[in-house]
Amino acid sequence: DAKTTQPTSMDCAEGRAANLPCNHSTISGNEYVYWYRQIHSQGPQYIIHGLKNNETNEMASLIITEDRKSSTLILPHATLRDTAVYYCIVRVGTSGTYKYIFGTGTRLKVLA
Amino acid sequence: NAGVMQNPRHLVRRRGQEARLRCSPMKGHSHVYWYRQLPEEGLKFMVYLQKENIIDESGMPKERFSAEFPKEGPSILRIQQVVRGDSAAYFCASSPPFAGGTNEQFFGPGTRLTVL
Numbered sequence: 138d139a140k141t142t143q144p145t146s147m148d149c150a151e152g153r154a155a156n157l158p159c160n161h162s163t164i165s166g167n168e169y170v171y172w173y174r175q176i177h178s179q180g181p182q183y184i185i186h187g188l189k190n191n192e193t194n195e196m197a198s199l200i201i202t203e204d205r206k207s208s209t210l211i212l213p214h215a216t217l218r219d220t221a222v223y224y225c226i227v228r229v230g231t232s233g234t235y236k237y238i239f240g241t242g243t244r245l246k247v248l249a
Numbered sequence: 250n251a252g253v254m255q256n257p258r259h260l261v262r263r264r265g266q267e268a269r270l271r272c273s274p275m276k277g278h279s280h281v282y283w284y285r286q287l288p289e290e291g292l293k294f295m296v297y298l299q300k301e302n303i304i305d306e307s308g309m310p311k312e313r314f315s316a317e318f319p320k321e322g323p324s325i326l327r328i329q330q331v332v333r334g335d336s337a338a339y340f341c342a343s344s345p346p347f348a349g350g351t352n353e354q355f356f357g358p359g360t361r362l363t364v365l
Contacts, residue, residue: 171353180253180340180356181292224291232347234304236282237354239291 140227141240155212159225162206174221253357268328274343281324282342
């Protein structure tokens, strides 16, 4: 019952921007999009989230299409340490009862 | 501020035994979530708890699995009569009380359960 679709894997050259796409065509109007990453088998690490506006923080940028059916996570200058599985997540629920629905993730490999 | 803590990190059980997984949320966090991850798969939501209450257990198997988050102490995920198919990584996450924001969840390092 995943609400997101992501490519299985991607490669990116070190120092270049990594653009990770995600489709969430069934997203509802009040459901946020979150991105996490999982390095090796560690616990997932929060990256960024958004509702409809583009967002940027020290780690990444999140571009959400106007119809909200898809988004792209951008790592502006990928390093070898960014090699990980990146999960696009839809947060569902109502106030006080939210939960994450994980997708299958994109395995990003940053190449030297 | 210590992060989410889980123990044990690795747990080996024989079929039919019980497994108890513990999760201590971050200080000030009153919401706990449990997820299961099978090899090469994404995380699957299991249960969401607040202090002394189960809010959403829609992802919990109907039998053998239970979870609690008592007023004092860690949250416990309990699996009775384990079977080989229970072998997985179990992650706990916590978040602070909702205050109109979009509180992200902070994940622990996980417990890797192996059933022999």
